Amino acid sequence: MIPLKRALSSPVGRKFVMSISGIALVLFVIVHLLGNLTLYVPDGGETFNRYAAGFDAIGPALYVIELGLLAVIVIHIGWGITTALKNRKARPDDYAVSVNSKGGPSNLSLASKNMIVTGVALGIFLVVHIWHFRIRKIYVADNTEIDGQQHADLYALVHTAFSDPFWVAFYVGAMVFFGFHLRHGFWSTLQSLGAMKPEWSKGIYALGFLVAVVLTVGFMGIPLYIYFLA
Amino acid sequence: MAQQTMTVHLKVWRQSGSDSQGRFEQYTAEDLNPHMSFLEMLDVVNEDLIHAGEDPIAFDSDCREGICGTCGFVINGQAHGSERGTTVCQLHMRSFNDGDTIVIEPWRARSFPVIKDLVVDRDAFDRIISAGGYVSVGTGPKPDANSIKIGKDVSDKAFDSAACIGCGACVAACPNASASLFTGAKITQLALLPQGKPERTRRVQRMVHQMEDEGFGNCSNIGECEAVCPKEISIDNIAKMKREYLRAMLSDT
Numbered sequence: 001m002i003p004l005k006r007a008l009s010s011p012v013g014r015k016f017v018m019s020i021s022g023i024a025l026v027l028f029v030i031v032h033l034l035g036n037l038t039l040y041v042p043d044g045g046e047t048f049n050r051y052a053a054g055f056d057a058i059g060p061a062l063y064v065i066e067l068g069l070l071a072v073i074v075i076h077i078g079w080g081i082t083t084a085l086k087n088r089k090a091r092p093d094d095y096a097v098s099v100n101s102k103g104g105p106s107n108l109s110l111a112s113k114n115m116i117v118t119g120v121a122l123g124i125f126l127v128v129h130i131w132h133f134r135i136r137k138i139y140v141a142d143n144t145e146i147d148g149q150q151h152a153d154l155y156a157l158v159h160t161a162f163s164d165p166f167w168v169a170f171y172v173g174a175m176v177f178f179g180f181h182l183r184h185g186f187w188s189t190l191q192s193l194g195a196m197k198p199e200w201s202k203g204i205y206a207l208g209f210l211v212a213v214v215l216t217v218g219f220m221g222i223p224l225y226i227y228f229l230a
Numbered sequence: 231m232a233q234q235t236m237t238v239h240l241k242v243w244r245q246s247g248s249d250s251q252g253r254f255e256q257y258t259a260e261d262l263n264p265h266m267s268f269l270e271m272l273d274v275v276n277e278d279l280i281h282a283g284e285d286p287i288a289f290d291s292d293c294r295e296g297i298c299g300t301c302g303f304v305i306n307g308q309a310h311g312s313e314r315g316t317t318v319c320q321l322h323m324r325s326f327n328d329g330d331t332i333v334i335e336p337w338r339a340r341s342f343p344v345i346k347d348l349v350v351d352r353d354a355f356d357r358i359i360s361a362g363g364y365v366s367v368g369t370g371p372k373p374d375a376n377s378i379k380i381g382k383d384v385s386d387k388a389f390d391s392a393a394c395i396g397c398g399a400c401v402a403a404c405p406n407a408s409a410s411l412f413t414g415a416k417i418t419q420l421a422l423l424p425q426g427k428p429e430r431t432r433r434v435q436r437m438v439h440q441m442e443d444e445g446f447g448n449c450s451n452i453g454e455c456e457a458v459c460p461k462e463i464s465i466d467n468i469a470k471m472k473r474e475y476l477r478a479m480l481s482d483t
Contacts, residue, residue, distance in 0.1 A: 002435050002479050011410065011448045012438050012475040083448050087406035090340050090447030096243075096254065097333045099403055099454060100307030102314055105465070106457035113405055115450060188451040191465070194472030198464055 014083055015192035021076040022189045026182070026211075028069060033218045040225060045155025049144055053151040077123050084116035107205065111183040118181040125174040132167075133157060162226035171223040179216035186211050235261045236328040240275065242287055243335045245344050248351075252344065254333075264324040268311060269294060269301060271323055288347040296320040296460060299395030302402070303348040304335045309399035309458040317397060317460040337398050339407035341444045352398050354444040355412060361440035362433035363416040365425050378424050391419035393461040400455035400463075406447030411455040413441045414471035415463050421474050431481045434474040 007013040041047040055062055101108040111118075137152050144153035161167045186208035190196050196204070237260045245252030259275050266274075269291050276286035292300035296317045303318060305311040311321040326332065334348065342350040380388075392415075400411035417434050420426030426433070449468055456465045 001481060001483065002475075006439070007475075007479050010438055010475075011408070011442050011446070012472050013479070014448060015472070016476070087408075087447035087450070090407035090445055091338055092340055093338055095304060095307060095335055095338055096241075097304075097307035097335070099405060101454060102308055102312070102403075102457040104314055104457045105453055107451070107453040108405075108457075112450065112452045184451075191451045191469055192449075192472060194469045194476060196466070196469040198466045201466075 014079055017075060017079045018083065019189040019192040021072050021079070022185055024072050025076060026186065026189075028072075029215060033215060036219070036222060039155075039158065039222050042230065045153075045159065048158070049151065049153060049155045050146055052154040053146050053149075056151060073126065077119070080116065080119050107184065107187075109184070111180040112188075115181060115184060115188075118177040121177040122174065122181060125170075125177070128170070129174075132161060159226060159230065162223040165227070168223040168227045172220050175216050175220040178219065179212045182212035182215060183209055233263065236264055236323060236326070238262065238271070238323070238326055238329070239331040241331065241333045242347070244287070244347055245336075246285075246346065248343050248345055262323050264322070266323050267294070267319055268305070268321040268323065269319045288345075288349050290349050291319055294319040297395060299397040302337065302397045302399055304337065304402055306333050309337070309402040310397075310460055314457065315460060315462050317395075317399075320460075337402035339401050339446065341407070341409070341446050342398060342401060350398070352396070354446070355396050355398065355409070357444060358409065358413055358437055358440045359416065362429070362436035363420070365420065366429065367425070380423060384422055388419050388422040391415045391422070391463065391467050394419075394459075394463055395461060397460060399458045399460065401446065403454045403458040404447065404449075405452060405454070406450055408449045408455075409441050409444070409446040410449035410468045410471065411459065411463060411465060413437050414465075414467035414469075417474055418467045418470040421470065430474060431478045431483055434471065434478045438471070438475055 002010075002013075008017055035051055036048075038048040038051045039045075058065070099108065133154065136157060137154055141152040141154060141157050143150045144156070145151075162171070187201075187205045190204060191201075237258065240257045240259060241254045242257060243252055244255045257275055257279075259271055262271055262274065269289070272287060272289060279286045289303060290300045292298045294301070296319060299317070301317055301319045302310055305318070305321075310316060310318045312325055313321050336342075336344050336348045337350045337352075339350075341354040342352055345351050394412060394415040396412065398412070401407050401409050404410075417430075417437055420433060421430045451465070451468075453465050456463065
């Protein structure tokens, strides 16, 4: 038995927190992309608005789900930042010649070295993104009629945003950070939980690349598709 | 037949004591035999420094055959130099080109304070071992040979982990200065064997917590530690440490 507080701040336990919250966020992001694929339907946003209206049917429980999701995000960011600060403290005097990878089994890369940088960038992106399409959905969006009922016209909000090259660039840029974060994060969650075998390691690392590319391209395509084609 | 010699330019970290400010000093080593080891090259440089009445470059070394874990420093950003699976005493000057500039720095980590020049204090590793990296046995009579059966695959795995010589290269190469590979290897070695199993629960928590208290960073699964490890110890040992810790978290005792 290890006291929970000690366990969750220990070098091993804090990575359990990062991993479990990370897996939850990856699963959320997969569902988020599957829903957003409706934006690719060329029908002036009808399918997408119908999908978005589906959330209204959940009622107040939606807020509970959203708060839960927010809690996971806050935990992931909180533990991530304190971990990164501890890591920085562990080497107060850095090398004159920075670590030069010996290759082989090493996964030292732009992605793995900069998880805190990509993570913080994604945190900033999230604030903008939630304001952009969640808060503004409540306060700014016009209404549209779906099956005789009034629902927020979320598609109009998305369409307006992605007609502006600034927002297209912002979202595309954010997805680059997302791709890098996921490239190392996917494999890393499993290794951190100890759910890894040397025989699987290379395969799962490669799968991490595939997952990162598919999700990044899926999301990145939305603003580009709307700006150039819709 | 005249033997071909080589010249290298060195930028060496010089620091007179743990509290003093360090700086890089430049030296040129000439007429080197390409087949001498890196440490022998430093011996030659030190001979000249001593003859000139200067303070020789301090560095750790003992067996000079890659098995004791005493030597080690960072050469051009790589712990133990560019060769994989070797310590710096097994690195030869033929790995470099004539005229190269070589930057030599000590292991850098808060938990490995510099004592002098390239010598660092690695007592933190000893304290991690003292926290639980042992088997407490009541030393009764010697057991009969083969009375405890251990499968070949298990003993091979435990041996791979036990190959760790505690040199500290894993900490030096880790961008977070984490000691997870060292600690993981020690925990794995004992957790796999029947002699180590009775104490595995308290061992993993004590060693992991000691590693934290020593001020080492956290593992980001970058794996550069495995790449620089002179014994090529796999980060599977870190995954095993996580499983052992999880097991300890859920255990009754």
